[in-house]
Amino acid sequence: MSRPEIYSPEGLRIDGRRWNEVRHVRCAINTHQASSDGSSIIEQGNTKVICNVVGPGEPTGGGVGGSGGNQRAKDDNRVILTVKAVVAPFSTIDRRKRSGNDNRVQEMCLTIQHIFEEAVMGHLQPRSQIEISLYVLSQDGGMLQACINAVSLALVDAGIPMYDYVCACTAGMYDKEVLLDLNRLEENDMPFLTMATLGATRKVALMQLETRVGIDRLEPMMAAAMSGCHHLRDVMDAEVRKHGKSRLARTGV
């Protein structure tokens, strides 16, 4: 069977979106009260990620890459972040188990750690540690962006002071067309970047591009990705406020 059109001349993508539309985002916070201090679940299209945050608490020295945690432990003026991620074997199209030290997953954890070390007001919690655990339940493109967004929400839920949401989104370049928020089929077919911004500002927390792309193509991709980030920030913020309202209503203040 031949592959369907990635981007039709009529301006529709493989799943019926236009170039600048993100997939449906559904998110919730405080989903796993029993097992964590802060938790969230986010679905971006068919990509689904759960995040649990424990802390801040006593440093245990564990965490991502072992060494990373230990080195940081010496700098005891700042909070220590540890990130670990589990990608479920059933999350992709064919059942495949990823080992715990899968390089790509390790790299993703490290990326997330670096982002949030800057986004969290670490100096307020010296000599303490925050453990972040991610569970990727289903993948349909944009795993990293979904993880970053999930962490953001879970940290908010845990009450960790942050400068702003960190929101992430992907953008790709198909021929001459920028496409926002790629799904799996699109990711396989074109160069794309993942960008994370600090809230609705133009401050870039992450820019990751793993494919070669012409320098002249970069700017439109970045612009599109940034608008996607800002859109996600609104969705996340709305969810947090909704949750806050319902909490307030329950406590009867």
Next chain:
Amino acid sequence: MATGIKRHHPDGSSAFSLSMSQKVYVRSRKGKATKIVQEHYLRTDIPCSSQLCPLCILNPPKDSSGAVRPAILSRTPPSVKPWGAHYLIPDTNIFVKAMDLMEHKSAFYDVIVLQTVLDELRNISLPLYNRLRALSLSQEKRFYVFHNEFRQETFVERLPGESVNDKNDRAIRTACAWYRVHLDETIGKSSAIPEILLVSNDNDCLRKAKELGVACTNLESYVKALPDTDALLDMIVSETSDVTAPQKLVYQEYYSTSRIQGGIKAGIFHQGVLSISQYNYLEGSVSVPSFERPLLVLGRESLNRAMHGDVVVVEVLPESEWKQPSTKIVEEETITKDDNPEAEDDDDTLVTEKEHAALQEKLKAKNTSAEFRIQPTAKVVGVIRRNWGFYVGHIDASSISSDAAGTRRQTTVFLIPMDKRISKIKIRTRRATGLVGKRILAAVDSWDASSRYPLGHFIRVLGDIESKEAETEALLLEYNVQYQPFTQSVLDCLPAEGHDWKVPTDTSDPRWTGREDLRELLVCSIDPPGCQDIDDALHARVLPNGNYEVGVHIADVSHFVKPDTAMDLEASSRGTTVYLVDKRIDMLPVLLGTNLCSLMPYVERFAFSAIWEMTPDATIVSTRFTKSVIRSKEAFSYEQAQLRIDDKSHVDSLTEGMRILLKISKLLRQKRMDAGALNLASPEVKVRVESEQMDPVDVEIKKAHETNSLVEEFMLLANISVAAKIYDAFPQSAMLRRHAPPPKENFEVLADQLRVCKNMTLNSETSKKLADSLDSCVDSSDPFLNTLIRIMATRCMLAAEYFCSGTMAESDFRHYGLASEIYTHWTSPIRRYADIVAHRQLASAIAYEPLHESLRDKPKLERVCQNINQRHRNAQFAGRASVEYYIGQALKNRELDVEGYVMKVFSNGFVVFIPQFGIEGPIHLRDMKVEYTFDEANYALEFNAGTEKEVRLQLFDKVTVHVETVLEESTGKRKVALRLQSPQIE
């Protein structure tokens, strides 16, 4: 398969309110479950694209550059009784059956192509899909692709137990019904609402559509309602008649796909491209990597419905059945003349007596022949990809049954293609008698195992046979040359100033940035007389240190043709300018080719210059490239330049420069020859056309001057220098040209022929040895013999090709014929697209401008290479065919005796090459009532003419032939007919 719907709350801002996600489980080959989950967003902002609809025009969707696609479907669609004005919605089957109709200019406007249909078509045939996409993009015929599966109202979910086909049919009907309602609602009562007309050949679907209240019809009754019915009806792909009784198979069925794949893997079957012999339509050959010699496929039965150019799978026959290539000239029309197209092949066996006899002689010959002539023989067991395209030919008048004349009954007739390698094609038409004597374009649709000939359909009439327009168009179609005038969007890419465009006088103009001012240099151009597209110019001068400075200046086409513009795409798809005898099919619009880019004398032009410093013995000291502005001092023809150089009275610096150029070019040539460059020959003749009435009057052989090779040497030098530079800058994506060394086997026959007939040796181990041995093949009494051998050697070579440097190992870059390690084309950007690419890459390599994305993209470049290789080949073929046609015309009313050489010997005839016209033609012995024997080992025919003397005719022998032209009945081409004059054998 399972589907789940998730409904979301509509959020005001986005146009899609509901998403549907589909889960499909597919078993993979290993039995593992593979889960494919795809989202599917439904939206309400997909326009109906009718110019009548005020709603959809109000809020059109924008693309990333903010552009809006205008409504396509016209306000006043064509009106056909009894439906009135209407938009058409054909189903998938209609596009499969009648794509040629859709492309026809006289009908089928305002067509809505549903996404369902488009997707289905894509699964059935990618070429058809591409044609349909091209139709909808051109907008000329107003085809609109409506994404019904993404529109909320027209989305159809597959019901439990429903087949995919049924679902698709239902989706089509739903879309029709929606269009109907939508137009009713939005247009209102004020104006006439176009009907929505569903066209389908599926009776069940039509019935259900009627129940829904959708106007519908089948294709035939729709076409019958159109004016010009007959011509259109002929273009519908003929239905293979629904047979109840199992038909008798004429051919062996192809093996199943799995058996073929298994066989190829196991090495039992081999895959390759079939090429049919020019001289024998029943003999094909397939080159496969596992055999040194091409595999022979002999006879209709073994060819098994495969046609020239098809990618086939063959099975090698046991060694006892191996044969040698035919030593006979076999032409289809002489053998199958009396076949009846209407007969359903029920009585006759596949191989007729006559065909059998034609092949019989091979078995006999086996014992006598030299061992090396036996070739592995194979039969076709499967076809991977058909090479079916359009074929130009004419109707075989004798195939029209007498009772069909005058009636409008549909009859089956034979179309005889101009290309002799293509089998006759069965065509159903209602206008058989009207089509006799016309050049006709047709397509092949199918070739069942139960049919002796392929089945095709008529597309259009090009004109009368032998009329110049029809023959030229036939030629262009046959070689797939794009000859349509440039579209407006291409012309829009030209500079607005048009012919008044000038190099800006102000050197601070941005267009001067990075350009060197070389206007003072004494530059001149040397071209064939009457050349209008001058793409190269030269200069040379002595430097103070005694060295020479030599410059090659090439038209700066890439300044005008920017990547990814409409003009660039058009040039890329045309690939090359095609030169016919009386006509030039340009790659770029004429304004650029013959004016703005052309380095005309006395005017300033943008150029791209390569400048070398050389020592007096032509060793390169330094090379540099720069964009420049030049003013050519003079445009010479080869002859003028030669005269000027030879005339000692000219001592001006321009002439001196030319003398330097000539001197260096000789040194360069010598160096090249020493390295083993080949000096090959191809028959080159020029047809002189009297401009007034454009009737060819004479044929002459092109003359070569020293200045020809002067220009050639510097172009080679420039190309080699540029190739090295761009490969250095872009090791992965440089556009280069290579010429693979020919396999040794290719020369075996020629070497043996030379040894036997002329006692000469041909050594083809290296290009150097080949060049030397070619030089030694000289017969002092016959100077032309050497040229003839060179012509034959050229035919043993492989063709040079463009490639992208990242796709080959560096050792394969070599250009065999030129004996250069690396080579590209850079010097003719006006007429070759490869040169434009090389220009861009070079401009980027010298940091003049950034390299465009598409020139870094390896797969994209590979596609470009593939296309221009193909176009280049076709352009050569077309040029040759055009010369052939004109030679035929020039000799039309003349008869004369000329000298020729025997070029090939068959057991029932031989081929004679005539240097004077650069043509070759067969002489059949059946036309001469003589007894003869065929001495195969010595490539000779012995005639028993009379009793006392015996005449022997051997390969390479000089003969005198009588030339006249006849209108060949089989192909409708005017062909040169030869008759042997001396030696006398009759």
